[in-house]
Amino acid sequence: MRLNGEVSHKEEEEEGEKENGNLLPQKVVVVGYALTSKKKKSFMQPKFEVLARKKGIVFIAIDLNKPLSDQGPFDVVLHKMSGKEWCEVIEDYKQKHPEVTVLDPPDAIRHLHNRQSMLQNVADLDLSDCHGKVCVPRQMVIKKDPLSIPDEVFEAGLKLPLVAKPLVVDGTAKSHELFLAYDRFSLSKLEPPLVLQEFVNHGGVLFKIYIVGEAIKVVKRFSLPNVSKCELANVGVHSFPRVSSATASADDADLDPSIAELPPQPLLERLSRELRSRLGLQLFNIDMIREHGTRDVFYVIDINYFPGYGKMPGYEHIFTDFLLNLAPAT
Numbered sequence: 484m485r486l487n488g489e490v491s492h493k494e495e496e497e498e499g500e501k502e503n504g505n506l507l508p509q510k511v512v513v514v515g516y517a518l519t520s521k522k523k524k525s526f527m528q529p530k531f532e533v534l535a536r537k538k539g540i541v542f543i544a545i546d547l548n549k550p551l552s553d554q555g556p557f558d559v560v561l562h563k564m565s566g567k568e569w570c571e572v573i574e575d576y577k578q579k580h581p582e583v584t585v586l587d588p589p590d591a592i593r594h595l596h597n598r599q600s601m602l603q604n605v606a607d608l609d610l611s612d613c614h615g616k617v618c619v620p621r622q623m624v625i626k627k628d629p630l631s632i633p634d635e636v637f638e639a640g641l642k643l644p645l646v647a648k649p650l651v652v653d654g655t656a657k658s659h660e661l662f663l664a665y666d667r668f669s670l671s672k673l674e675p676p677l678v679l680q681e682f683v684n685h686g687g688v689l690f691k692i693y694i695v696g697e698a699i700k701v702v703k704r705f706s707l708p709n710v711s712k713c714e715l716a717n718v719g720v721h722s723f724p725r726v727s728s729a730t731a732s733a734d735d736a737d738l739d740p741s742i743a744e745l746p747p748q749p750l751l752e753r754l755s756r757e758l759r760s761r762l763g764l765q766l767f768n769i770d771m772i773r774e775h776g777t778r779d780v781f782y783v784i785d786i787n788y789f790p791g792y793g794k795m796p797g798y799e800h801i802f803t804d805f806l807l808n809l810a811p812a813t
C-alpha cells in the first residue's frame with residue numbers, strides 16, 4: 484500500500500482532512516477498476532465514492548483501449564469483464580505486477596460461469612456440525628440433443644418439476660432465461676446446453692448471502708412460490724421472470740417466520756469461509772433456499788461473481804473496510 488503523500492491526490496486528501504476532524508487518512512489505496520457501464524452505475528454510487536475518498540481510497544477507471552501496465556500504479560485491481568482477451572490481459576498483468584492485488588483470478592471466476600461447476604464445491608462440503616445441512620438440488624447437464632432429454636431425465640430419476648437453466652452464465656439476459664418444466668416431454672422444446680435442476684419448494688423466500696472477503700451480509704428476497712400437489716399435474720415449460728433480482732427486498736415483509744427466519748449464523752460463516760477458500764474468490768454471493776417444512780435443510784442454487792453489491796445494505800462501509808484491510812501483495 485502506498486503511504487499518504489506518495490501519490491498526489493490533493494483534493495481527496497483535503498476533503499479527508501476536513502471530514503475526518505483534521506485527521507488525514509493513514510494511507511492511500513489506489514484501486515483500478517474495469518466494470519461494465521451497468522456495473523459501474525450500480526457499484527460506484529456517489530455515497531460510496533465520497534466515503535471511499537474520505538478513507539483514502541482513490542478509484543481510477545481502467546481504459547480498456549490502453550495497456551494496463553501504462554496505467555496506475557494500482558494497489559488493487561477490481562474487475563468484472565468477460566472475454567478471453569481480457570482474461571489474458573489480467574493474467575499477464577498479475578505476472579508482471581505481483582505486488583498488485585487482483586480481485587479475483589480469472590480462472591477462479593470462470594468456475595462460476597458454468598452452472599454445473601459453480602455448485603461442485605458445495606456438493607463436496609460436509610457442514611453437518613454447523614446447525615444445519617447445506618445441499619445442492621439434484622441436477623443433470625444436457626449438452627446437445629434436446630430430443631434425448633425425456634429419456635435422460637427418466638434414466639437419471641430426476642423428480643419433476645424441473646428448473647431448466649442455461650448452462651453458461653455469461654452476463655447476457657439469455658443466460659438468465661429460466662424455465663419451469665412440469666413434464667419431461669416438453670423439455671425437448673428447450674435449447675441445450677442446459678442444466679436441469681429439481682425444483683425445491685421453499686415458501687417463496689430466498690436468502691442472498693453476500694461475501695466481501697471475510698465479511699458476510701445476508702438479505703431476504705422474494706422467490707418462486709411453492710408448487711402445490713395439484714400443480715404437479717400441469718404440463719409444459721413455463722418461462723419465469725427474475726423474481727429475486729428485484730430491488731424490493733423481502734426483509735421488511737410480514738412473512739411466516741418458519742420460512743423467513745435467517746439461516747443460522749455459524750452455518751453461514753462456515754459455508755462462506757469454505758467457499759471462499761475452495762473457490763479462491765473474495766467477491767461473490769450465494770443464493771440459498773430453505774426446504775419448505777424444514778428448519779435447517781438448505782439448498783444452494785446459484786453463486787454469482789461480483790454481484791450487485793449496490794443492493795447490499797451498508798456496502799459502502801463493508802467494501803471500503805475490505806479494500807483498506809487487504810494485505811499488500813508481496
Ligand SMILES: O=P(O)(O)O[C@@H]1[C@@H](OP(=O)(O)O)[C@H](OP(=O)(O)O)[C@H](O)[C@H](OP(=O)(O)O)[C@H]1OP(=O)(O)O
Pocket residue numbers: 521522525563652653654655691725727728768770785787788789790791792793794
Ligand atoms: O445487476 P445487478 O446489480 O442486479 O447484479 C446482478 C446479480 O444480481 P444480485 O446482486 O445477485 O441480485 C445477478 O445475480 P443473480 O444471477 O440474479 O442471482 C448476477 O450476478 C448478475 O451478473 P451476471 O449477469 O450473471 O454477470 C449481476 O449483474 P451485473 O451487475 O454484474 O451485470
Ligand SMILES: Nc1ncnc2c1ncn2[C@@H]1O[C@H](COP(=O)(O)OP(=O)(O)O)[C@@H](O)[C@H]1O
Pocket residue numbers: 620646648652658659660661680681682683684685689705706707726727770784785
Ligand atoms: N432448484 C430450484 N428450486 C426452486 N427455485 C429455484 C431453483 N433454482 C432457481 N430457482 C428460482 O429461480 C431464480 C433464478 O435462479 P438462479 O439459479 O438463481 O439463476 P440466476 O443466475 O439467473 O439468478 C432463483 O432466485 C429462485 O427464485
Ligand SMILES: [Mg+2]
Pocket residue numbers: 727770785
Ligand atoms: Mg440467482
Ligand SMILES: [Mg+2]
Pocket residue numbers: 652785786787
Ligand atoms: Mg446467477
